[in-house]
Amino acid sequence: MSTTTLHVRQDQLATTRLHTTEDTALADGQVRVRVDRFALTANNITYAAMGDMLNYWQFFPTGDAGWGIVPVWGFGTVVQSLHPGVAVGERLYGYWPMGTQAVLTPQRLSAQGFSDGALHRASLHAVYNQYLRSSADAFYQADTEDLQALLRPLFITSWLIDDFLDDNAFFGARRMLLSSASSKTAYGTAFQLAQREGIEVVGLTSAANVAFCESLGCYRRVVAYDDLATLDAATPSVYIDFAGSTGLRARVHQHFSGLAYSCAVGASHVGDLGGAGQLPGPRPVMFFAPAQVKKRNADWGAAGLGQRLVLAWQAFSTAVQNPADPWLQVRQHSGPAAVQALYADLLAGGGDPRLGHMARFATD
Template sequence: MSNHQVAIQESVVLEVCKQDLAKTRVVSVPSTNLANGEVRLKVDQFALTANNITYAITGDMLGYWQFFPADQDPATWGRIPVMAFAQVIESRCDDIEVGERVFGFFPMTQFLTIKAGHITPFSFSDTAEHRHKLSSVYANYERVAKNPFYRKETQAYQLLIKGLYTTSWLIDDFMSDHNFFGASQYIITSASSKTSMALAFASRQRDNAKKLKLIGLTSPSRVAFVKSTKLYDEVFSYEDIATLDSGKASIFVDMAGSKTVLTSAHQHFAENIVYSCSVGATHINDLAAAQPSNEALPGAKPETFFAPTQIKVKSKTKGGAQLTAEIAQSMNLFIEEMAQHIKVKTITSIDELNQRYLSLLSGQADASAGLVFKFKGSGQDGVYELST
């Protein structure tokens, strides 16, 4: 059994109020001794994107608050999951060695203790009771050394893109499985978000006989940036929806979750919206999910896309290894593309992390910046500390 003893300082974690996402707090997380089968992971960097805002907004509906429940008053406070790289610094599990590097979901903190299970050469999972009801995808930790598509030089972009690119690739894969519902164009909201850009890129990469026209919708202040990426055939602001050609059968992919935008698009295209796909929720002051209407929208009824469901479907037909390889190869091409448009912005203090989170929440974040939080390196004798 590998059991490496380290001296660990008390860590801190950023938490948000579930009822008021603009209210945050930083709380201490005391260190505990490991039980048999447990592994302690030390995060060195994680990404902060609009995806994390979606996790918070849909935390109750889709179970994101269950990933890492708060120790104090969990009914009120929650820990938003983020994608991170981490290292095993202590292990009481025979099959997991100290020093191994992993990738997966973490709270916004430096240390996480998990109960390791479902161990394969490629990954292991957290089998703690509070994660039992989650999709296995959300409790999985990839063993980086066994990933042939990992690139050290692009790891910051992997943090920013990997989780969301899988979702975007699977959306387009789902549409392809259904022959794009007979549509001739995609209409994609929140076009400046990395998830939307990833969908546009995945669609362009797919070798299908029916190429769809890609239309990006975004806020007026971001139209120029979105056009500069050249990922969409056309880009419009939300205010210009009524000027679009309503005579074409269209797939509507809603990454914004705005009641106003959703209603405007459905009313304009009416029955020519042949499939309406709800994915994200970033327009916190105008959420469609929070404003149910008794009047049915024209066109296809909006349906929520759940990536793990499509993963199960395609894993059966392609096999898990082949599916992973296809997504990873496509993602690495997308990273090359995004490096031309998105510059990594490194955050090192908990105060700035909080400020950047609030900017994302308010929709004021710079679309051309990719936010990566990095912790200080280790000190002597394995003592780690948070940069403040």
């Protein structure tokens, strides 16, 4: 048996290779999981673009300096187990390498799932090390795996951004400016923010995506990047930056004299990334979702946080699947070459915002 993964040059994200190695025997306590299907979105491009800053390259090391594996969210099936608490055939949701399979070392087992206890992941944030048993997962529905893989991790981030802003009284502002408004994490955040009384949600996007963003119904107003100056500058505002574009960030900070907080989230514009530099107004602060998870686990307990997330997810997924006007259409991509091509297309900024891409290395 062998394992094939997509390797990415960490300093040149457009350079990739398909790498195949022979499988080694499992050690006691390990399990082998076939990666059945996973989502590829702009979120994964963010993982690559911020791989060094936020340690994303460390989850699935290649052993070859300069090359990394981009993590993805999706579903897998246990195909071999040397752990008494994990059965062959179990369906798992979690964080996988972009490849055919993964070897995990389960620890902290519960009825709901377990954490990967691999030594190289010990210092990494627990949120990304958790694997959930689909049989006991409150989010899970067998007929919506694509939707879960595509939107669940993004929506959880969206929910946490909204919760973080509410927890900080929106920094005294009532207008939220969301860049890359057509992205899934942005419109998930907009969906949550739109439910807040007295909060104006403004989407910033390319001219080509204005109509799509308006069709979602969760933005009070949608403004093309070129029309940024049409927005009142003095109104107290929060900038929620999903684009990561240095040029756009500079324009926002220079125009909005009433900017109260600048929240850096994503990097969908990977060709224009950079540091904060010398900008007027508040210094951009990177939002790290696991930190808010840790805070809310302390405030409410894991069960309390989980209940809130499930209820919010059910409302959001219902809106996304509206039969009259669905927000998302799923495309399937099978085979290593197809996965490699899809990654390249997303990196280049290609794609229709209404499309969600599911991938797998298997071709049968």
